[in-house]
Amino acid sequence: MIEAVDALFHGFNVALTWQNMLFMLVGIVLGVLIGVLPGLGGANGVAILLPLTFSMSPTSAIIMLSCIYWGALFGGAITSVLFNIPGEPWSVATTFDGYPMAQKGQAGEALTAAFTSSFFGTLIAVIVLTFLAPLVAAFALKFGPAEFFAVQLLTFCSFVGMSREGPFKVIASMMIGFALAAVGLDTVTGQLRMTFGINEIIRGFDFLVAVIGLFGIGEILLTMEEGFTLKGTSAKINPRVVLQTWAKLPKYWVTAVRGTLVGCWMGITPGGATPASFMSYGLAKRFSKDGAKFGTGQLEGVVAPETAAHAAGTSALLPMLTLGIPGSPTAAVLLGGLLIWGLQPGPLLSSSC
Amino acid sequence: MNLERGTVSTRTMEIAVALLIMGLGAVVMYDNWRIGARWGEYGPQAGYFPFYIGVMIFAASTIVFLQAVFSRKPRQPFAEPAQLKSIMSLVVPTIIYIGVVYAIGIYIASAIYLAYFMRVLGRYPWRTIAPIAICVPAVLFMLFEIWFLVPLPKGPVEDFFGY
Known part of the structure; x- marks a missing residue:
């Protein structure tokens, strides 16, 4: 315990020089930019910006890459709230209540709730990461295919339960998603599935293409149907709105704590940030006394997925650092970056440094 | 409920989309059966998992189709x-x-x-x-x-x- 605290403060000592603070700032700005641009996911962004770090010292490079990663995690929430277009898979659940809030003219509050929840989720996950890493590493090693399947099945069942439409529509939609993911080269046998002779889809459909197509174009068509007024979702964010929202947020501490727990659990196991955000939203809807109003622009509906997504995004680094198994695509690219810097993630990382 | 001429009802759209998705499910089943959807010598063949996904798409959309056809709910406008x-x-x-x-x-x-x-x-x-x-x-x-x-x-x- 004392060793962990010592290590943490030593880390702060290294990180809090002014050059590293500057790299953090640059990294966060670039990360948010990547998260906001719907075509550039966190994984692509980290990959593109990886060469930038080659001229830096290893510590600064790792700091900057991590900041890009966290920036991208948060950037996805901005487009979700303002345009109903999730910039990243894990911000899909944020659109459920974030966008209705923006439509009601509460975009500033939704964004404040999003970044405060992100901060809370991340902070708790970092603390968990520091103290639980050795214990959890041992437990996560026992996670096999059966456990992964169970986690995913639970997530998909919660989709069916959460939906306002009939269960069979949800099942059909989910299965279409599976079918789209199955398109392309089978990695085991090398056979081509459902490509019908089209070379472009041998590598399958990119997740982001599907998300932008289904959310973005759907949203534009709906706007057209209801007339040409693009619903003004300009966010007027000023300190007063931020303070007012902060005053409201402590009410939702149960949701935030639950979201963080779900996120840490899903990040470590590693289910990833996306199922975590959906599960946290579903749980919040089930247990909140305003559960029926979810989807109409509840602050709680923003807090739940954001805390979970960020706690998961952070704790996804735990299996990456301790086991060498990335918990998300972005973590996988980050892993590549760490390897370039001569770190050997895996069970030996903590013993080798 | 009487709807304006040329208005598409939700029921019509549900039937149309359900048929479309049934077609999609059939395509998924067809192509995965073609590349092998059975248990091969070394385990499941390449089309095994996607074939059953296709079956589930087809089954779920058939139920949606039947629900829409036999629905007794009043007609709702989908788009004017x-x-x-x-x-x-x-x-x-x-x-x-x-x-x-x-x-x-x-x-x-x-x-x-x-x-x-x-x-x-x-x-x-x-x-x-x-x-x-x-x-x-x-x-x-x-x-x-x-x-x-x-x-x-x-x-x-x-x-x-x-x-």
Whole structure:
């Protein structure tokens, strides 16, 4: 315990020089930019910006890459709230209540709730990461295919339960998603599935293409149907709105704590940030006394997925650092970056440094 | 409930979409059966998992289809003629745009597309349209082709400048 605290403060000592603070700032700005641009996911962004770090010292490079990663995690929430277009898979659940809030003219509050929840989720996950890493590493090693399947099945069942439409529509939609993911080269046998002779889809459909197509174009068509007024979702964010929202947020501490727990659990196991955000939203809807109003622009509906997504995004680094198994695509690219810097993630990382 | 002439009801749309998805499920089943959806010598064949996904798509959409056909709920309007018309005014140019992208490259096509929508739907004056329609594709060009080195479809104009 004392060793962990010592290590943490030593880390702060290294990180809090002014050059590293500057790299953090640059990294966060670039990360948010990547998260906001719907075509550039966190994984692509980290990959593109990886060469930038080659001229830096290893510590600064790792700091900057991590900041890009966290920036991208948060950037996805901005487009979700303002345009109903999730910039990243894990911000899909944020659109459920974030966008209705923006439509009601509460975009500033939704964004404040999003970044405060992100901060809370991340902070708790970092603390968990520091103290639980050795214990959890041992437990996560026992996670096999059966456990992964169970986690995913639970997530998909919660989709069916959460939906306002009939269960069979949800099942059909989910299965279409599976079918789209199955398109392309089978990695085991090398056979081509459902490509019908089209070379472009041998590598399958990119997740982001599907998300932008289904959310973005759907949203534009709906706007057209209801007339040409693009619903003004300009966010007027000023300190007063931020303070007012902060005053409201402590009410939702149960949701935030639950979201963080779900996120840490899903990040470590590693289910990833996306199922975590959906599960946290579903749980919040089930247990909140305003559960029926979810989807109409509840602050709680923003807090739940954001805390979970960020706690998961952070704790996804735990299996990456301790086991060498990335918990998300972005973590996988980050892993590549760490390897370039001569770190050997895996069970030996903590013993080798 | 009596609906205005030309209005598409939700029930009609549900039946149409359910049929479409049943067709999709059939395609998924067909192609995965073709590459082998049984248990092979070394475990499941390549089409094993996707084949059953196809079965589930087909089964679920069949149930949605039957529910829509035998539904006793009153008819709900899905879209009125005016709404359909305004959606078509977006869909048709976008389909043309996608075709044009392959012919003359994405940047020139985007400039035309932007100008068209700003003029026809937005009714902006040309002095507002011109800078936006030229600068946005130019910035995207810098961003993707030069900084991020992501190649996008290009046409004769980009060839002329040596890209």
